[in-house]
Amino acid sequence: MAVRGRRAVASDGVVLPPTVEGDLRPRLPQLAEDVVAAIVDEVPSYENALNEEMGVVIRNAVRAAIGAFLAMVSGQPGRDPDKLLAQALDGAYQLGRGEASSGRTIDALLSAYRIGARISWRELSRTAVDHGSDPKTVAAFAEQVFAYIDQLSAASAQGHTDESATAGRVRQRLLERIATHVVDQAPEATILRLAERAEWKVPATLTAVLVPEGEAGRLLQALPGQTLQATDLPELDGTVLLLVPNVHGRPRGRVVRETTRSGGTVGPPRPWREARSSYLRALRAHEAGLGADTESHLPELVLTADAEALADLREQALAPLAGLRASTRAKLVETLRAWLLHQGRREEVAEALFVHPQTVRYRVGQLREAYGDALDDPRTVLTLTIALGVEA
Incomplete structure (x- = not known):
């Protein structure tokens, strides 16, 4: 994970003497407690954080962040400020991811950082002044404190964004699997497990x-x-x-x-x-x-549920007309369909076919010659109605 931005600690000098770090480091546990207490008091989303595993994570993150900063500005030999900063930013990034997983917003997290910076600066500046730091040094110290907090905030915001995006993609994949399983009629227990993971309410x-x-x-x-x-x-x-x-x-x-x-x-x-x-x-x-x-x-x-069955039924139903010329057969089939749909009412059949009623009478006569008494048989009428219900 990489976070772009200006370095929290300048490389051209040390702001605080090592004695300040020595005095502050034993106070880190209490300072972490003070920061967490202020966050819980001022940010509603963290009201129950002390009772959750996340409370431990926040305390540890505060201690680690302040401890890394003190190490960077104290000028102790053998300490690599860039490495310390990278570790602190990685911790902030992971904190952002954890907050996203816990359902807290990025606004809540950034508010927590602002509160943490205020409480931490109060203690850090008091100790620096107690050790004789001059106003110029304290001012430079303040600039570096808040630049450092800005970088931690940016790292956490990036972690929060990445985790939210990842969680969204994971949930979308789960929902797509649920859709596929529903269509494939997978076991109900399988679908319900996925629904619980995806927070999908079964309708x-x-x-x-x-x-x-x-x-x-x-x-x-x-x-x-x-x-x-x-x-x-x-x-x-x-x-x-x-x-x-x-x-x-x-x-x-x-x-x-x-x-x-x-x-x-x-x-x-x-x-x-x-x-x-x-x-x-x-x-x-x-x-x-x-x-x-x-x-x-x-x-x-x-x-059309069974196209082959419909085709076979049509061929069977229209068998009495099979020997006629194609043009004559087509006209009689058209008339037979209209005659069935309009229940033999000649005027309505003629209107539907745009022909004279006498033409209908003549064609129906041809149909009766072909089918005989079968046209009065309910079974035959049903068969013809189904066969001609959809145009071929």
Whole structure:
């Protein structure tokens, strides 16, 4: 870890005599206690720090930071100021990472540094004056104290930022694994363990949303914060799967509207352990180009659930027309579909086909010649309705 900035200790001279360090060093434990007490008193985020393991870490960090500084400014032979500074900055960096892991903000940490600098300077300056340091020396000492605190603050801020970013990436990877496991219907215990680690609250339902990769970020901004995302499922090609928690009724309508803008597809809400069915329905609707809301296209989804079976059924149902010319067969199939959908009402069939009612009468006569009494058989009507429910 490297932190850029000016050195806390000048290389062109020593500010304090070694006797000051000798007097101050035994006081470090109490000084650390005073600093921690002031931080806990003045920064609400640290109210319970003394009762946590972090309290020990903070005390040790304060003692180490002040001890390193004293060693750097005392001019003791054999001490490398650069090495001491590097060690102090590394300690501050690790402290920043630990604070991020504990959930405390960078503002709280920087406030703690300012308080620590104030308390430490009060004791350091008093001791320096007691040892006869002149005003010029004390002023130079103050400059170096606060420059040193600035560098420690910067190192801790960098550690806090790095840890926060790392934690964010780790959580995102966990959430993606949860999404994949939910779709793959992995054991519930496995998913719940990951959910606990990722701090993901298991919802009552999940709704699958498929959206183009370029629109996923925008759509996520409009969806609940606990929405899961998956990009590496084998069926996805340029598409992202979002699993949206607990959207029913009007909230689902809003999701459909936002997804329509993104050119995506919304599956039905399902209990979270059954989210795979929502995903598969959305996938089928997406591949068929049926539009954003799968629930508005249930007949088409049902009729195309088994494409081969539908093709076989169509061939079987239309067998009586197989011997006709292609153009005649096409017109009769078109008429038969309209006749079934409009329940034999000739005027409505004619309007739907943009032909004269007499034309409809003539074509229906041809159909009755081909099918005979079968057109009055409920089973045949059902078969034809299913076979012709979706245009070939």
